[in-house]
Amino acid sequence: MPEVAEDIRRAIEPAQLRQLLGCFPTGVAVITTCAPDGTPAGLTCNSFSSVSLDPPLVLFSLRNASRLLPAFQAANGFVINILSEQQDALSGRFASSRIEDKFDGVAWRAGQLGMPLIDDCLASFECRVHAAHEAGDHTIFIGEVRHLSAGVPDQALVFYKGAYMMLAESLRKLVVEGRLGDADIDEAYRTLYGTLLRLASERATEAELDAVHQAADAIEAHPDDAPLKERIASASAFFASIAAAGHNEALTLMAQTMTSVLRERMTHVLSVRPRPDLFPLRRKVAHNLRQRDPEGAAAALDELITQLRKG
Structure with missing residues (x-):
């Protein structure tokens, strides 16, 4: 059986998998936290998902190769900032590996848990880390929502088939x-x-x-x-x-x-x-x-x- 599983794994082409996963439209969020020295850290993510209503749990996944992984592993919480369709430039900024200070010129404030809440988002969820699990080439972070807030009454920024809808x-x-x-x-x-x-x-x-x-x-x-x-x-x-x-x-x-x-x-x-x-x-x-x-x-x-x- 292990040999069969390995054959199936080899038959899955990463490029095709990425392409077909793109057939499922997803919202876009910027996940923020604070590094051990207190500086804000954040990245763009479309793997955000609800897990449970009671208790209120959500998750996102982060590449193990990401240079921000240690910051999220060391933090005791994170914030999910849901982007509006007017914030596509913000999505690109936090996704870029070329921009060192992602927060330079970005309007944000400290939330009730002390982590960055980005202004003018559709919604923000402040979470304490509930669990973290390594899964393949990603780590899944599950957070318990401690505070939430509604933002601007706009349309969501949606990612579909490799492009913003x-x-x-x-x-x-x-x-x-x-x-x-x-x-x-x-x-x-x-x-x-x-x-x-x-x-x-x-x-x-x-x-x-x-x-x-x-x-x-x-x-x-x-x-x-x-x-x-x-x-x-x-x-x-x-x-x-x-x-x-x-x-x-x-x-x-x-x-x-x-x-x-x-x-x-x-x-x-x-x-x-x-x-x-x-x-x-x-x-x-x-x-x-x-x-x-x-x-x-x-x-x-x-x-x-x-x-x-x-x-």
Whole structure:
């Protein structure tokens, strides 16, 4: 049995696990505490969860590799600060490894337990540590809520599929209202995916190159009366396979945003119909990528976009 469990563990790809876990929307919080010397410490987290109402218990998990782990292990409590959709910059600040003093310029005050409460959050939960358990590459901190307070009457900042839902919703509104022009969208595709194709020419594995070809095959396999949902999924998969082959997480997040734009345009704006004239152009992109020809792949993408607009 242990050998079977080990085989299953090896079969789980971390990148795919992270991607599929992202299908579950989560709120975003900044977890704060005080280091042994009394200085405030905090980090962005979307693993916050309720555990029990009686007694009132909540939890969050922290990477064992985090440099803040010792501070939380030494502290006797922590605060969960739930962020509003206006606080996305704050989320980025506390998630950044490049900013040494996370609290510089941030409005906060000491709570009843002496730990930092960040101003203008939706809610704050001041907790005493109830238990801490090491689990894999994370440590789970369970806290007993001792004090709580409601904050601003705003919408929550939500994280979904690697991006803030607030951003996705804003883009969706722009697309549906026709405020994103074809020229701007085409330029964005050429710039973003042209860069990803150049990176993929250097970094892609053979399996990832196969995935680009398979995504092109899937589009060509659609019957003429294929449902719109299937066409959207296959078109998105083609560009997602290019993004995955580029091995750049920041650009992949941007690509996910562009996928949201593509989905909304195909649903609400474009007249979607079979386009066999585009088949050889997608194959040209995939072929040049297979040949590790970045300029040829980018040029083929440019042809694809130009032909798409002609249709």
